[in-house]
Each structure stands twice: as C-alpha cells, then as structure tokens.
Amino acid sequence: MPAADAPEWIRDLFLTQAGEVQPYWRSRVGGAVNLANNEMRHPRVEELIRAAAARLLPEDWTSYPDYVRARAQFAELLGVPADRLLFTAGSDQTYRAVFQALTAPGTQVITQVPNYEQIFPYAALGGLSVHGVAHRPGTGFPLPAFLDAVSRAAPGSLVTVSNPNGPTGAWWPPHDLEALVDACAARRCLLLIDEAYGAFAPATVLNLAPRRPHVVVVQSFSKAFGLAGARLAVCVCGSPEVADHIQRWNVTNPVSGPALAVAADLAGRVTEMADVYAELAASRARLRELVPELVGGRAEESFGNFQPVRCPDADTAARCVAGLAKRGFAIRHLVRFGLPEYIRISTADLQTTDRLITALEQTVRDTPRRSTRC
Numbered sequence: 001m002p003a004a005d006a007p008e009w010i011r012d013l014f015l016t017q018a019g020e021v022q023p024y025w026r027s028r029v030g031g032a033v034n035l036a037n038n039e040m041r042h043p044r045v046e047e048l049i050r051a052a053a054a055r056l057l058p059e060d061w062t063s064y065p066d067y068v069r070a071r072a073q074f075a076e077l078l079g080v081p082a083d084r085l086l087f088t089a090g091s092d093q094t095y096r097a098v099f100q101a102l103t104a105p106g107t108q109v110i111t112q113v114p115n116y117e118q119i120f121p122y123a124a125l126g127g128l129s130v131h132g133v134a135h136r137p138g139t140g141f142p143l144p145a146f147l148d149a150v151s152r153a154a155p156g157s158l159v160t161v162s163n164p165n166g167p168t169g170a171w172w173p174p175h176d177l178e179a180l181v182d183a184c185a186a187r188r189c190l191l192l193i194d195e196a197y198g199a200f201a202p203a204t205v206l207n208l209a210p211r212r213p214h215v216v217v218v219q220s221f222s223k224a225f226g227l228a229g230a231r232l233a234v235c236v237c238g239s240p241e242v243a244d245h246i247q248r249w250n251v252t253n254p255v256s257g258p259a260l261a262v263a264a265d266l267a268g269r270v271t272e273m274a275d276v277y278a279e280l281a282a283s284r285a286r287l288r289e290l291v292p293e294l295v296g297g298r299a300e301e302s303f304g305n306f307q308p309v310r311c312p313d314a315d316t317a318a319r320c321v322a323g324l325a326k327r328g329f330a331i332r333h334l335v336r337f338g339l340p341e342y343i344r345i346s347t348a349d350l351q352t353t354d355r356l357i358t359a360l361e362q363t364v365r366d367t368p369r370r371s372t373r374c
C-alpha cells in the first residue's frame with residue numbers, strides 16, 4: 001500500500017475509484033530473453049522492422065498522422081471497409097474505448113476467466129459488473145456455459161472474448177464463434193472479439209465484423225508483427241455508425257505516425273510473415289512435446305504464440321520460473337490469472353526455443369528432487 005500522503009479532501013473527493021485496483025508499471029527483466037509476454041521473438045521480423053524504420057520520413061515524426069489516409073491504407077491491407085475501421089494504441093486501448101463509448105454504469109460484461117487482465121480494472125472504472133465464464137482444464141471454455149450466460153443477459157450487455165484466449169491459448173473455431181455471434185444478436189448484446197493472437201490460429205473472423213452490426217473485432221500488431229513497443233491495433237466494427245460512435249470519444253491521436261508506417265510496411269509482407277508464423281508454430285509444437293515431460297506436467301493445445309503447461313503443483317511452476325530466470329530466460333507463472341500450477345512460455349525462433357529447453361533441462365537436473373521435478 002502506498003503512503004497516504006494526499007490531503008484527506010483529495011482522497012475523499014477525487015481518489016474514490018481505486019477499490020482493489022493497484023497501479024501497474026510494466027518493467028523489463030534486464031538481460032533475460034523475454035519469453036514471458038508473448039512479444040514476437042524472431043530475427044527475420046527484427047530485420048523487417050529495422051528496414052521499415054529506416055524508410056521512415058522526417059514528416060512521419062514531425063507531423064500529426066493522417067488518419068484518413070491510414071484508414072484507407074489499412075482497410076485495403078486487411079480487406080475490410082474503411083468506414084468501419086479505427087485505430088487504438090494497442091488492443092488494450094480498444095477495451096477502454098469500447099467500454100467508455102458503448103456502456104453505461106451498471107452494464108454487465110460477460111467474459112472468459114481468465115482473460116486479458118486489464119478488462120477488470122477498466123470495467124471497475126466504468127462501474128460495469130463482470131460475469132465470468134471459467135476455463136476448465138482439459139476442455140477450455142465451455143461454449144454451452146457461455147451461450148447460457150448470454151441467453152440470461154440483459155439487452156445492452158457487452159460480451160467479450162479473446163480468441164485465441166490469453167493466457168490459456170484456448171480457441172473457438174469460426175462456427176462456434178458464430179453461435180456466440182447469433183446468441184448475442186438474439187439477446188441484443190454487443191460482442192467484442194479480441195484477436196490479439198489471431199495470426200497464430202487456423203482462422204480469424206475479421207471478415208465477420210462487416211456483416212454483423214453488433215460485432216467488433218480488434219487485431220493488435222503487438223504479437224502478430226512484433227510491434228508491442230509501437231502500440232497499434234486496428235478495430236473493425238460491424239457498422240459505420242458504431243465505428244463513428246467509438247471514434248467520437250477516441251483519443252484524438254491514438255497512434256503515432258511512425259507506428260502506422262512501420263505496421264503498414266510489415267502488414268504488406270504476407271509471404272515473409274507466413275514463414276515466420278510457420279516457424280513459431282513449430283516452436284509451439286516443440287514446447288508442447290518436450291516441456292510437459294521435463295516438468296512432469298501436461299499441456300493442452302494452444303493456438304496463440306505461446307504454450308501454457310500445467311505443472312504438478314504451484315511450487316513446481318514457481319521453481320521452473322526461478323530456475324529459468326537464473327539461466328537468462330523470463331517465462332510467465334500464471335498465478336496472477338488464478339492458474340497457480342501453470343507456466344506459460346512464448347514461442348520464438350527454433351534456435352532460441354532449443355536454448356530455452358536446454359536451460360529447462362539444466363534447471364530440472366540441478367534442482368534437488370522432492371516430490372516434484374523442478
């Protein structure tokens with residue numbers, strides 16, 4: 001808890017919203033290979049970014065971005081109508097913008113648990129109530145439970161899913177998702193589909209949004225194009241009127257010109273990116289095959305650029321994370337997502353993945369065996 005150093009009147013009149021929400025400052029683990037945040041780690045993508053950044057013009061830096069031009073350009077790149085598209089600083093900000101523009105205090109948000117963590121403080125800030133549908137180890141998110149929750153929702157509720165889900169990697173194929181789209185329409189709910197990890201799954205539903213007015217799909221450039229530092233997501237709405245309504249209260253300059261220019265450059269490199277995605281899928285398959293055996297755990301299929309692994313217990317998970325940190329790799333313990341037995345490892349080029357696996361072998365070997373492996 002921070003020191004209570006603000007005068008009482010400031011606390012009483014202005015600082016009333018905090019509740020359980022803690023301030024969050026991201027920081028990097030110095031020197032470690034970061035396989036904890038699902039950023040894209042691939043030398044070919046680094047080369048493409050370096051080349052795209054070298055092509056930036058002074059006016060990309062000196063001028064406010066031309067969002068009208070960028071809108072037309074990204075609409076063409078993604079094959080969606082320009083009048084339904086808008087930009088946000090990452091998909092994180094899409095949640096903020098959608099919650100602010102399309103809900104009122106008391107609106108119910110139906111979502112997966114776990115899901116992207118910031119949904120919960122943003123809902124709290126808007127006075128929204130959250131109804132969670134829980135992940136079930138072994139089966140993912142039960143669609144019938146979700147459909148049931150939607151069938152009982154008040155009209156005007158907001159339903160949101162990440163697909164593939166972060167942090168579990170669970171994925172609903174388009175025909176399952178369409179059942180949810182139909183259920184939301186029947187109950188007059190809005191559906192926000194977060195495809196931050198869509199590039200790593202067999203299919204996306206970006207093309208669904210322009211056909212269904214109550215659907216909003218957001219695709220981030222953070223994971224799919226290695227641009228987490230650039231802060232850019234494209235949000236595609238089911239109708240121009242919904243897009244206009246969100247844009248009305250969107251940040252005036254949500255995304256920087258250099259971020260737009262580099263992202264457009266990368267989005268045009270379909271063949272090169274396909275090779276990268278294939279290697280990351282091979283990395284995920286290798287992690288899924290080898291890590292569970294090493295830690296004495298189990299892994300379900302993941303459709304993101306990461307592989308979660310269920311360790312025998314929370315202690316084993318914590319010791320894997322600590323052992324790898326000592327050997328220069330940051331991976332994620334999913335304790336904050338309510339999954340204390342789980343670790344999650346981001347995919348990378350195969351060479352890096354093999355080095356991670358060697359470091360995990362050493363961790364297992366060097367840790368005195370008790371009841372568990374790490």
Ligand SMILES: Cc1ncc(COP(=O)(O)O)c(C=O)c1O
Nearest residue numbers: 090091092116162166196220222
């Ligand atoms: C499921 C999911 N959605 C959204 C985000 C936010 O990413 P960004 O704001 O970089 O697009 C994340 C980040 O980890 C995530 O895991």
